[in-house]
Amino acid sequence: MSQRPRAIDQDLRARAKRVIPNGMYGHEATHLLPDNYPQFFSRAKGAHLWDADGNRYIDYMAAYGPNLFGYGCPEIDEAATLQLAKGDTLTGPSEIMVELAELFVGMISHAEWAIFCKNGTDATSMAIMIARAHRGKRKILCARGAYHGAAAWCNPFRVGTLPEDRAHIVYYDYNDPESLQAAAKIHAGDIAGVFATPFQHEAFLDQHMPTFEYAKAAQELSSHEDALLIVDDIRAGFRLSRDCSWSDLGVDPDLSTWGKAIANGYPISALLGSDVAREAASRVFVTGSFWFSAVPMAAAIATLKRIKETDYLEHTVTMGTRLRAGLDTQARQFGFGLRQTGPSQMPQILFEDDPDFRLGYAWVSACIEHGVYFSPYHNMFLTAAHRSDDIEETLLATEKAFQMLRKGAKSLGPVPQLQILKAMVG
Amino acid sequence: MSQRPRAIDQDLRARAKRVIPNGMYGHEATHLLPDNYPQFFSRAKGAHLWDADGNRYIDYMAAYGPNLFGYGCPEIDEAATLQLAKGDTLTGPSEIMVELAELFVGMISHAEWAIFCKNGTDATSMAIMIARAHRGKRKILCARGAYHGAAAWCNPFRVGTLPEDRAHIVYYDYNDPESLQAAAKIHAGDIAGVFATPFQHEAFLDQHMPTFEYAKAAQELSSHEDALLIVDDIRAGFRLSRDCSWSDLGVDPDLSTWGKAIANGYPISALLGSDVAREAASRVFVTGSFWFSAVPMAAAIATLKRIKETDYLEHTVTMGTRLRAGLDTQARQFGFGLRQTGPSQMPQILFEDDPDFRLGYAWVSACIEHGVYFSPYHNMFLTAAHRSDDIEETLLATEKAFQMLRKGAKSLGPVPQLQILKAMVG
Numbered sequence: 143m144s145q146r147p148r149a150i151d152q153d154l155r156a157r158a159k160r161v162i163p164n165g166m167y168g169h170e171a172t173h174l175l176p177d178n179y180p181q182f183f184s185r186a187k188g189a190h191l192w193d194a195d196g197n198r199y200i201d202y203m204a205a206y207g208p209n210l211f212g213y214g215c216p217e218i219d220e221a222a223t224l225q226l227a228k229g230d231t232l233t234g235p236s237e238i239m240v241e242l243a244e245l246f247v248g249m250i251s252h253a254e255w256a257i258f259c260k261n262g263t264d265a266t267s268m269a270i271m272i273a274r275a276h277r278g279k280r281k282i283l284c285a286r287g288a289y290h291g292a293a294a295w296c297n298p299f300r301v302g303t304l305p306e307d308r309a310h311i312v313y314y315d316y317n318d319p320e321s322l323q324a325a326a327k328i329h330a331g332d333i334a335g336v337f338a339t340p341f342q343h344e345a346f347l348d349q350h351m352p353t354f355e356y357a358k359a360a361q362e363l364s365s366h367e368d369a370l371l372i373v374d375d376i377r378a379g380f381r382l383s384r385d386c387s388w389s390d391l392g393v394d395p396d397l398s399t400w401g402k403a404i405a406n407g408y409p410i411s412a413l414l415g416s417d418v419a420r421e422a423a424s425r426v427f428v429t430g431s432f433w434f435s436a437v438p439m440a441a442a443i444a445t446l447k448r449i450k451e452t453d454y455l456e457h458t459v460t461m462g463t464r465l466r467a468g469l470d471t472q473a474r475q476f477g478f479g480l481r482q483t484g485p486s487q488m489p490q491i492l493f494e495d496d497p498d499f500r501l502g503y504a505w506v507s508a509c510i511e512h513g514v515y516f517s518p519y520h521n522m523f524l525t526a527a528h529r530s531d532d533i534e535e536t537l538l539a540t541e542k543a544f545q546m547l548r549k550g551a552k553s554l555g556p557v558p559q560l561q562i563l564k565a566m567v568g
Numbered sequence: 569m570s571q572r573p574r575a576i577d578q579d580l581r582a583r584a585k586r587v588i589p590n591g592m593y594g595h596e597a598t599h600l601l602p603d604n605y606p607q608f609f610s611r612a613k614g615a616h617l618w619d620a621d622g623n624r625y626i627d628y629m630a631a632y633g634p635n636l637f638g639y640g641c642p643e644i645d646e647a648a649t650l651q652l653a654k655g656d657t658l659t660g661p662s663e664i665m666v667e668l669a670e671l672f673v674g675m676i677s678h679a680e681w682a683i684f685c686k687n688g689t690d691a692t693s694m695a696i697m698i699a700r701a702h703r704g705k706r707k708i709l710c711a712r713g714a715y716h717g718a719a720a721w722c723n724p725f726r727v728g729t730l731p732e733d734r735a736h737i738v739y740y741d742y743n744d745p746e747s748l749q750a751a752a753k754i755h756a757g758d759i760a761g762v763f764a765t766p767f768q769h770e771a772f773l774d775q776h777m778p779t780f781e782y783a784k785a786a787q788e789l790s791s792h793e794d795a796l797l798i799v800d801d802i803r804a805g806f807r808l809s810r811d812c813s814w815s816d817l818g819v820d821p822d823l824s825t826w827g828k829a830i831a832n833g834y835p836i837s838a839l840l841g842s843d844v845a846r847e848a849a850s851r852v853f854v855t856g857s858f859w860f861s862a863v864p865m866a867a868a869i870a871t872l873k874r875i876k877e878t879d880y881l882e883h884t885v886t887m888g889t890r891l892r893a894g895l896d897t898q899a900r901q902f903g904f905g906l907r908q909t910g911p912s913q914m915p916q917i918l919f920e921d922d923p924d925f926r927l928g929y930a931w932v933s934a935c936i937e938h939g940v941y942f943s944p945y946h947n948m949f950l951t952a953a954h955r956s957d958d959i960e961e962t963l964l965a966t967e968k969a970f971q972m973l974r975k976g977a978k979s980l981g982p983v984p985q986l987q988i989l990k991a992m993v994g
Contacts, residue, residue: 154666161669163681163846168855170660182663186655194663203659208857213655223649229612229639231833233629233941234596237608237620240580243587255589260686260835261856271720271728280730292855293719294697302697302852304706306732376857401857407657409686409835409858420589426728429594429718430687431634431802431827432835515659 144178145511147195154182154194168292169206174519174559176507186213188527191515199515200532200539202489204523207377207402211448212527218406218444225440236436242443246404246412249446250386252394253414255423259433262376263291265399265413266337268428270295272397272415273335273370276422281329283336285316287344290337290374310334316342317350319359326363333367335397336360340378340387341484346499346519348492349484357393370396370419376411377402380449381458381488381523386414408441454526455487461533462486462524468537476544490521500554501547508546512539570604571937573621580608580620594718595632600945600985602933612639614953617941625941626958626965628915630949633803633828637874638953644832644870651866662862668869672830672838675872676812678820679840681849685859688802689717691825691839692763694854696721698823698841699761699796702848707755709762711742713770716763716800736760742768743776745785752789759793761823762786766804766813767910772925772945774918775910783819796822796845802837803828806875807884807914807949812840834867880952881913887959888912888950894963902970916947926980927973934972938965 158181159165165181166172172181180193189212191201204210211218229236243256259265270282290296294307312329315321316338326333338360342350364371373395378387379402386398396419401411409432415423448454463486473480478501479494493501499518506516514536516522584607585591591607592598598607606619615638617627630636637644655662669682685691696708716722720733738755741747742764752759764786768776790797799821804813805828812824822845827837835858841849874880889912899906904927905920919927925944932942940962942948 150663154663157670158666161666161673161681163683163841163849166661167683167850168853168859170855170860172660181660182666183658183660184654184663186658191659193660201659205657205659206857208657213658214653219652223652226645226649227640228610229617231631231634231835232609232612232639233617233627233631234598234607234609234619235592237576237580237610240584240587240608244583247587255587257589257593260858261690263856264687267719271723273728274730275728292853293693295720297697297853299853302699302701302848304700304736306735309732310730407858407861409657409861409864411857415589422728423589424593427594427718427723427725429596430689431632431837432686432833433594434596435833435835438835 146197148180150194151180151182173562176503176510176518176559178507179510188212188214189525189529189532197513199510199513200536201515202522202524203515203517204525205407206520207523208407209523209525210380210403211406211445211454212525213407215406217448218441221444222408222437222441225437228436230437231432231435235434236439238436238439238443239434242439245443245446246414249384249450250398250414251389252386252396252398252416254417255415255420257413257423257428258439259411259413259428260409260430261291262399262401262411263293264430265376265401265411266290266296266374267293268413268426269372269397269399270335271426271428272419272422273372275426276334276370276419277368279332279334279369280310281312281333282310283312283314283322283325283333285338286313288316288337288339289344317353317356319355322356322359322363326367330367333369335370335372336364337372337374339374340382343377343484343488343490343521348481349490349521352391354391357388357391361393364396372397372399374399376400378488379403382485384449384455404445405438405442406445408438410438410442452526457526458487458524458528461528462489464533465489465536468533469540472537472541472544476548478544478547484521487524488521491516499557499560501551503557503559504550504554505543505547508543509539512542514539572623574606576620577606577608599988602929602936602944602985604933605936614638614640615951615955615958623939625936625939626962627941628948628950629941629943630951631833632946633949634833635949635951636806636829637832637871637880638951639833641832643874644867647870648834648863648867651863654862656863657858657861661860662865664862664865664869665860668865671869671872673840675810675876676824676840677815678812678822678824678842680843681841681846683839683849683854684865685837685839685854686835686856687717688825688827688837689719690856691802691827691837692716692722692800693719694839694852695798695823695825696761697852697854698845698848699798701852702760702796702845703794705758705760705795706736707738707759708736709738709740709748709751709759711764712739714742714763714765715770743779743782745781748782748785748789752793756793759795761796761798762790763798763800765800766808769803769910769914769916769947774907775916775947778817780817783814783817787819790822798823798825800825802826804914805829808911810875810881830871831864831868832871834864836864836868878952883952884913884950884954887954888915890959891915891962894959895966898963898967898970902974904970904973910947913950914947917942925983925986927977929983930976930980931969931973934969935965938968940965
């Protein structure tokens with residue numbers, strides 16, 4: 143357990159156990175995190191997070207992605223609050239929905255139209271419907287292990303789903319053009335869409351940037367099969383580029399899915415499409431109770447404007463690079479090898495020679511005692527609100543964590559949380 | 569076209585056509601409404617709605633359900649704004665998530681636990697996963713024509729979906745115990761869940777309250793098959809009762825799905841369950857980027873407290889009954905027959921001798937010219953914000969609409985919008 147106060151968190155967990163299955167669900171449950179992590183939070187500002195007991199953390203999870211400009215960004219909250227005074231969820235959309243669609247489409251090279259929704263899974267599931275409606279074909283090619291949401295067709299676990307839910311989902315290996323082409327060959331003539339995350343960002347694994355050959359193969363194959371290429375930019379969107387994440391590779395998809403950071407934490411996601419996909423998009427019936435709500439749209443407009451007008455992106459790269467360099471130096475000093483992969487602004491930090499994650503878990507567990515919130519298995523996120531001070535304070539904490547780890551490394555046992563994961567994978 | 573100003577709306581529609589498929593999508597698109605309906609709105613307060621051109625309407629659609637205490641309800645918006653200052657979408661849930669779960673579960677007789685999500689479809693899709701996880705069975709019994717969302721398994725249209733998406737959905741006729749039992753007999757031993765809306769509230773049709781025999785048969789069949797009974801209270805929740813809508817019938821489901829009005833328009837939905845379903849609920853992986861956001865939870869707490877503490881429900885019944893009586897009198901005076909069905913606070917208004925809806929469409933089209941926003945095909949909603957003045961003003965408008973209708977009834981042609989619907993149904 144933690145040496146920091148946890149009494150309120152413990153009490154909340156006990157209460158939650160009674161009225162929430164398993165005490166918590168989904169990606170923000172702490173079941174897979176070390177025991178000393180807090181479950182409940184009371185407030186946040188900028189890059190800082192306070193748990194229910196009042197302990198402060200420098201946060202590197204950014205709400206698992208939505209926080210791009212800092213928690214409680216005044217300009218974005220002000221835009222949202224002004225819209226709230228006019229109206230939010232009404233009998234029809236607000237006029238600002240058109241403004242948002244124009245602004246967003248104007249920023250993304252491949253996009254000619256937008257549909258707004260709430261969950262990332264809404265956007266990816268809609269992309270599949272549109273891809274299938276496009277030419278009446280069925281197969282959707284997805285990279286093995288890639289996360290596209292938690293609906294039955296893409297849930298990373300299978301409990302409660304049926305084989306029919308993914309009857310026409312075909313898996314290939316990311317960054318492997320031959321695997322992609324082999325999957326396509328088997329289903330030639332029946333391929334509706336090809337899904338790709340902008341880079342490989344799976345939990346518990348090193349991250350890999352896409353090769354040009356892979357991205358190009360995905361595009362050519364989609365084009366050859368008259369299928370739609372779908373870039374799932376929900377997690378990485380606007381973290382790598384101010385355009386679709388594959389724009390730097392010169393690969394324009396037909397559809398791209400967005401969510402997480404596009405409104406700095408206000409609930410809105412989006413599917414963007416090219417003209418090729420417009421006709422199919424106009425035929426599918428898609429909707430949700432709150433898809434037309436104006437407040438998240440006002441927040442999205444304010445966020446997109448900041449994306450266009452500020453150096454947030456370069457700033458997150460600078461801060462991420464500084465953190466990465468500092469951690470590398472410390473790890474060497476203390477005799478550990480770190481595998482720091484992915485873009486520095488979306489870092490994944492794993493340990494060398496740590497097949498069962500015991501070093502990584504012990505290290506982040508020590509970090510959180512010193513006020514730094516890292517994930518032991520999930521990629522993290524720098525934000526525009528992380529300042530040099532935060533990086534320095536983080537590096538002081540990580541140094542102490544490496545010290546503790548060096549002292550205790552040999553006595554570490556297996557990570558009990560990972561038994562839970564094994565049981566879930568089944 | 570409308571005789572009211574529509575220039576701004578027309579301009580917005582033209583712009584929307586370029587950046588949104590078909591100019592708009594989903595249930596708030598105006599494709600199925602008369603030509604003189606506005607598409608875009610600028611503000612709302614209480615029971616009133618202003619379109620982009622500044623025309624005011626007394627609104628009976630309540631954002632298709634979410635508005636329960638009036639647009640911009642000060643107490644609810646204040647609770648949300650206070651929470652926004654602390655934090656919204658964070659790296660973990662706020663402590664108020666536990667408070668909300670306790671409050672909600674405490675209000676719903678059958679419920680022992682809650683899972684919060686964003687769309688109604690999240691809750692219904694999750695209910696299916698849990699029902700299937702419960703005993704490893706597959707079949708879900710749904711009433712033919714009932715709306716449970718727009719995911720591939722339940723989309724009212726089939727474009728972009730595959731037969732596999734509903735391979736194990738079995739349809740029965742609402743309010744028909746024999747049809748339900750016949751469907752169950754065919755699939756005995758493989759029934760995972762039985763879905764029922766609290767009453768029959770389909771578009772373009774009269775509404776029907778459930779018979780006790782039907783509700784009881786659904787419960788007994790679920791119990792006998794060790795399947796989960798699921799009441800889909802997304803649309804009707806808290807409109808008929810301060811408990812689950814079937815509580816008055818003495819029928820407790822195993823799962824109930826909620827959304828729409830539970831936070832007065834803030835984006836949150838929920839799945840509530842009994843202890844029987846808890847174990848399965850704790851095994852499925854369900855999540856979404858914004859499912860843990862604190863602001864909609866703060867709004868839900870404020871809304872649920874108002875549901876417990878005010879006479880909103882009795883008030884909506886009083887206002888709905890007054891409207892219904894006034895319309896009946898007017899219709900008789902002008903020689904029309906109205907079919908006013910469903911609970912008076914969720915009225916469906918259709919015309920007798922109007923098989924192709926030309927009378928109904930012409931009448932609502934006249935009403936909107938006089939500042940009353942009705943739907944020609946969808947059930948409507950009274951809110952706590954509808955005052956006696958609003959009902960009186962509405963009845964003045966509807967009287968003028970009946971006058972116009974009497975003059976023009978014989979020259980009415982078929983409704984072109986319904987050709988679009990036919991094409992969608994395919």
